[in-house]
Amino acid sequence: MNPLLSVEGxxxxxxxxxxxxxxxxxxxxxxxxxxxxxxxxxxxxxxGKTSLALAVLxxxxxxxxxxxxxxxxxxxxxxxxxxxxxxxxxxxxxMVFQEPLTALNPRMRVGAQVAEVARAHGERESRRAMRxxxxxxxxxxxxxxxxxxxxxxxxxxxxxxxxxxxxxALLLDPALLIADEPTSALDVTVxxxxxxxxxxxxxxxxxxxxxxxxxxxxxxxxxxxxxxLHDGSIVxxxxxxxxxxxxxxxxxxxxxxxxxxxxxxx
Amino acid sequence: xxxxxxxxxxxxxxxxxxxxVLGTAALVAVLARWISPYDPTLQPxxxxxxxxxxxxxxxxxxxxxxxxxxxxxxxxxxxSLGVAVGAMxxxxxxxxxxxAVAAVVGGWVDTAVSGLVDVLIAMPRLLVVxxxxxxxxxxxxxxxxxxxxxxxxxxxxxxVRAECRDHLQREYVLAARALGATHWRIVWHHLxxxxxxxxxxxAVLALAAVxxxxxxxxxxxxxxxxxxxxxxxxLLDGTDYLTSAxxxxxxxxxxxxxTVGAALVLADRxxxxxxxxxxxx
Amino acid sequence: MxxxxxxxxxxxxxxxxxxxxxxxxxxxxDVAHGETxxxxxxxxxGKTSLARAILxxVRTASGTIRFxxxxxxxxxxxxxxxxxxxxxVVFQDPKASLDPRMRVGDVVREGxxxxxxxxxxxxxxxxxxxxxxxGLSAADAExxxxxxxxxxxxxxxxxxAxxxxxxxxxxxxxxxxxxxxxxxxxxxxxASLQAARALTYLxxxxxxxxxxxxxxxxxxxxxxxxVECAATATLFAAPSSGAAQALLAAIPRIPW
Numbered sequence: 012m013n014p015l016l017s018v019e020g021x022x023x024x025x026x027x028x029x030x031x032x033x034x035x036x037x038x039x040x041x042x043x044x045x046x047x048x049x050x051x052x053x054x055x056x057x058x059g060k061t062s063l064a065l066a067v068l069x070x071x072x073x074x075x076x077x078x079x080x081x082x083x084x085x086x087x088x089x090x091x092x093x094x095x096x097x098x099x100x101x102x103x104x105x106m107v108f109q110e111p112l113t114a115l116n117p118r119m120r121v122g123a124q125v126a127e128v129a130r131a132h133g134e135r136e137s138r139r140a141m142r143x144x145x146x147x148x149x150x151x152x153x154x155x156x157x158x159x160x161x162x163x164x165x166x167x168x169x170x171x172x173x174x175x176x177x178x179x180a181l182l183l184d185p186a187l188l189i190a191d192e193p194t195s196a197l198d199v200t201v202x203x204x205x206x207x208x209x210x211x212x213x214x215x216x217x218x219x220x221x222x223x224x225x226x227x228x229x230x231x232x233x234x235x236x237x238x239x240l241h242d243g244s245i246v247x248x249x250x251x252x253x254x255x256x257x258x259x260x261x262x263x264x265x266x267x268x269x270x271x272x273x274x275x276x277x
Numbered sequence: 278x279x280x281x282x283x284x285x286x287x288x289x290x291x292x293x294x295x296x297x298v299l300g301t302a303a304l305v306a307v308l309a310r311w312i313s314p315y316d317p318t319l320q321p322x323x324x325x326x327x328x329x330x331x332x333x334x335x336x337x338x339x340x341x342x343x344x345x346x347x348x349x350x351x352x353x354x355x356x357s358l359g360v361a362v363g364a365m366x367x368x369x370x371x372x373x374x375x376x377a378v379a380a381v382v383g384g385w386v387d388t389a390v391s392g393l394v395d396v397l398i399a400m401p402r403l404l405v406v407x408x409x410x411x412x413x414x415x416x417x418x419x420x421x422x423x424x425x426x427x428x429x430x431x432x433x434x435x436x437v438r439a440e441c442r443d444h445l446q447r448e449y450v451l452a453a454r455a456l457g458a459t460h461w462r463i464v465w466h467h468l469x470x471x472x473x474x475x476x477x478x479x480a481v482l483a484l485a486a487v488x489x490x491x492x493x494x495x496x497x498x499x500x501x502x503x504x505x506x507x508x509x510x511x512l513l514d515g516t517d518y519l520t521s522a523x524x525x526x527x528x529x530x531x532x533x534x535x536t537v538g539a540a541l542v543l544a545d546r547x548x549x550x551x552x553x554x555x556x557x558x
Numbered sequence: 559m560x561x562x563x564x565x566x567x568x569x570x571x572x573x574x575x576x577x578x579x580x581x582x583x584x585x586x587x588d589v590a591h592g593e594t595x596x597x598x599x600x601x602x603x604g605k606t607s608l609a610r611a612i613l614x615x616v617r618t619a620s621g622t623i624r625f626x627x628x629x630x631x632x633x634x635x636x637x638x639x640x641x642x643x644x645x646x647v648v649f650q651d652p653k654a655s656l657d658p659r660m661r662v663g664d665v666v667r668e669g670x671x672x673x674x675x676x677x678x679x680x681x682x683x684x685x686x687x688x689x690x691x692x693g694l695s696a697a698d699a700e701x702x703x704x705x706x707x708x709x710x711x712x713x714x715x716x717x718x719a720x721x722x723x724x725x726x727x728x729x730x731x732x733x734x735x736x737x738x739x740x741x742x743x744x745x746x747x748x749a750s751l752q753a754a755r756a757l758t759y760l761x762x763x764x765x766x767x768x769x770x771x772x773x774x775x776x777x778x779x780x781x782x783x784x785v786e787c788a789a790t791a792t793l794f795a796a797p798s799s800g801a802a803q804a805l806l807a808a809i810p811r812i813p814w
Contacts, residue, residue, distance in 0.1 A: 055737055055738075055740070056707070057707070198601050199764055199765045199766070199767075199808040200600055200808040202808065225737035226737070226738045226810075228738075228767070228809070228810035228812055229810055232810040232811060232812065251813075252813065255812065255814055256814075265739055265742075266738065269738040269741070272770070447654050448651055449654060449655050451610075451647075451655075452647065452649060452655055452718065453668060454615060455642060455645075455646060455647045456668055456672050456718075456722065457638070457669070457672050457673065466657075470659045471657075471659065
């Protein structure tokens with residue numbers, strides 16, 4: 012089976028301030044993702060997780076430059092035109108961000124923002140776009156979606172906002188969902204609900220999920236395989252069970268130890 | 278103001294030009310006595326030397342009383358900018374103090390200050406000042422500073438109060454309160470440094486507002502009294518000769534426009550530099 | 559063991575101008591000398607309001623708060639200053655809790671200056687020692703907060719609180735914004751400081767998983783009330799309230 016996403020020798024460099032040498036953010040990162048796979052990307056803050064997610068989406072900020080190759084459904088994304096990448100984003104390849112408040116436009120009703128995704132990908136009928144948006148919002152567990160759709164982001168709770176973002180990401184039935192710390196801004200009880208939703212949607216649609224987190228607890232309950240990113244390099248790429256049982260790299264061991272319950276030794 | 282805000286500002290060519298214009302105006306004002314070719318009030322020959330067009334002898338020409346216009350514009354800078362800077366300092370100090378006190382003390386003090394600002398801000402400043410001057414008769418430059426400055430603190434007070442209230446809710450101020458810091462210490466060590474950039478912007482804007490205000494008062498004969506020159510009363514002297522002696526009006530007008538324009542540009546660039554600073558932190 | 563902090567029927571109203579929202583609705587609680595009492599609950603349950611009321615940072619509508627026997631709500635002047643020296647706080651957001659315009663040395667030193675605990679040269683040395691004690695270096699005193707990572711900033715905030723040599727420390731979601739590894743390091747630091755300085759902690763968190771390793775006892779808060787208070791092991795083994803059960807269920811169940 013051809014992989015859905017295949018990253019080969021990806022380097023990302025940050026431009027140095029005022030003539031300083033560029034600083035490497037990612038060094039020679041390679042991995043592949045099969046259709047329908049659930050993969051966790053685990054790393055401490057500053058390890059380059061978010062840059063990796065953004066590089067795959069072609070959304071790196073101007074100060075960061077990427078080298079290497081990123082194949083998605085056979086298309087090499089780093090060489091693809093902006094237009095070609097835009098057509099993929101939101102349709103075949105979606106992303107959910109960490110902070111649901113800043114990821115939404117504060118002056119636009121949330122339903123309209125979900126519908127906007129369909130509009131951006133060619134839906135001409137605004138009524139139909141809105142109807143589809145409300146249906147999707149209901150499917151991701153927003154109570155009274157037909158009412159909530161007409162609210163503004165600040166009128167929703169953090170968990171509800173994250174559900175809106177997930178509805179946006181899933182609206183066009185993507186083949187891959189990248190979720191970057193989707194629950195770290197949320198309360199623990201809400202975090203559990205959002206993770207359950209992501210798992211359920213992943214299974215139901217057979218889509219692939221790349222879950223980015225600093226918390227092995229979040230990844231271990233959701234992903235079959237885990238990549239451990241440390242200082243810009245992938246230091247482990249193993250089934251999650253194996254990582255929990257026998258982490259090899261020192262960073263991986265530390266990340267596992269941080270979530271191991273009290274009184275349970277390695 | 279943080280050092281990096283200043284560096285950011287000085288990286289900006291437009292801002293550097295504005296600072297250059299204002300700096301030159303300030304320098305001219307300070308050095309007027311030494312760089313003026315003539316005594317600005319001297320009337321050497323009101324018959325033969327009146328209304329001479331610009332020449333090497335009189336680069337800005339002479340006025341109806343045979344006085345040298347260049348010397349009058351240079352000395353006018355001293356008076357006009359002196360009044361403007363004095364009034365600006367007074368209004369910004371007053372506004373910052375009242376705004377900070379209202380925010381920190383809160384309660385009825387806040388209600389009183391905010392209420393006063395709301396009432397006064399609805400009154401047109403020029404009309405209020407004109408009415409007061411007309412009531413008290415002509416004023417010395419010092420009283421002019423007090424009057425203009427005393428009527429201009431409202432915007433600063435509003436901005437400082439809002440900014441201080443915002444910062445008071447932040448955890449670093451709560452941490453200082455938890456350490457036992459007094460109101461005074463919180464204002465002095467935490468709030469004033471935090472609002473300083475915004476205060477700097479209102480100060481530059483106040484300058485831009487006050488220069489034309491003084492000029493307008495002097496122009497209608499209520500501000501600086503002749504023979505002491507100010508940009509406003511030089512203009513007044515020139516209005517009767519608008520068609521025959523353009524130099525009487527053009528040079529002081531250019532001086533007012535350039536300084537006010539530079540102040541407005543600087544305020545704008547300063548805002549941009551501060552926004553950059555906030556982004557970095 | 560006698561209680562260092564005693565709360566009786568504490569009520570805190572939130573934004574009394576527009577409506578009467580009750581943030582804390584009659585809380586009674588004791589914190590013993592040298593223990594770590596965890597206060598957990600979902601956001602909006604009133605944990606932070608209660609902590610701020612204890613520290614006299616917000617008004618308490620009714621009830622009593624006693625610290626080492628003294629009525630905290632009646633304190634003023636030098637009594638209040640003394641209380642502020644003995645009871646300190648570390649806030650959640652390491653970005654917001656340090657004045658961005660002050661050098662780290664001045665941040666840590668502020669309490670020493672306020673309480674005139676040491677002359678100038680001695681204060682500098684104390685600041686250096688504090689920075690080292692929390693795992694930073696003496697040279698960091700010259701730098702600004704934005705040059706540090708979230709975990710390092712939290713260490714600076716801890717050093718600032720320790721500078722006045724308090725006995726009681728409120729840790730208001732002090733590790734919630736940190737990522738798992740850094741969180742563990744800061745928790746380790748807090749544990750060693752507690753042992754070295756005989757500190758009493760009120761540890762506020764929304765995540766029970768964090769609490770398990772550090773707390774002696776856990777109080778669960780919901781809608782402004784304490785719905786359960788038990789020894790940590792007891793609560794984890796047999797939670798009696800719905801709120802505690804929900805918080806426990808929310809801990810990701812790792813398939814070990």
